[in-house]
Amino acid sequence: MTSYLAEGNAPGAWGLPEAAPSFPYVMAMLLIIGGVTVLLRWLPFAFADRMRGSEFIRMLGRTMPVGVMVALVVYTMVSRIDESAGVWWPAPVALLFTVGLHLWRRSPALSVLAGTAFYMVLINVVV
Secondary structure, eight states, X not given: OOOHHHHHTSTTGGGOOTTSOOHHHHHHHXXXXXXXXXXXXXXXXXXXXXXXXXXXXXXXXXXXXXXXXXXXXXXXXXXXXXXXXXXXXXXXXHHHHHHHHHHHHOOHHHHHHHHHHHHHHIIIIIO
């Protein structure tokens, strides 16, 4: 006669497929994954006080927003031109609109919102 625990560890127990690992193995992996996730989310806050006056952090604060925006623009331009074989023009036109609006109004929020809206109109209504 087998115990309840032994039956619970059998393949197919706990609603798992026959080929799935045992329930204790799955639970152990979930606990490890959860622990690593919590650790990775906690680490930046653990070092925040030490890095607050750092010149490196100040430099990142100045350069990261521009770097991220450039990476997003390049990614969008390349992916939209490659994806649509016949319709390549909405992304460059929207980029020119956004740059022109920013040069005129000097408002990053307005430029991003209006440029995104203009791009959405181009690809969903015009094309």
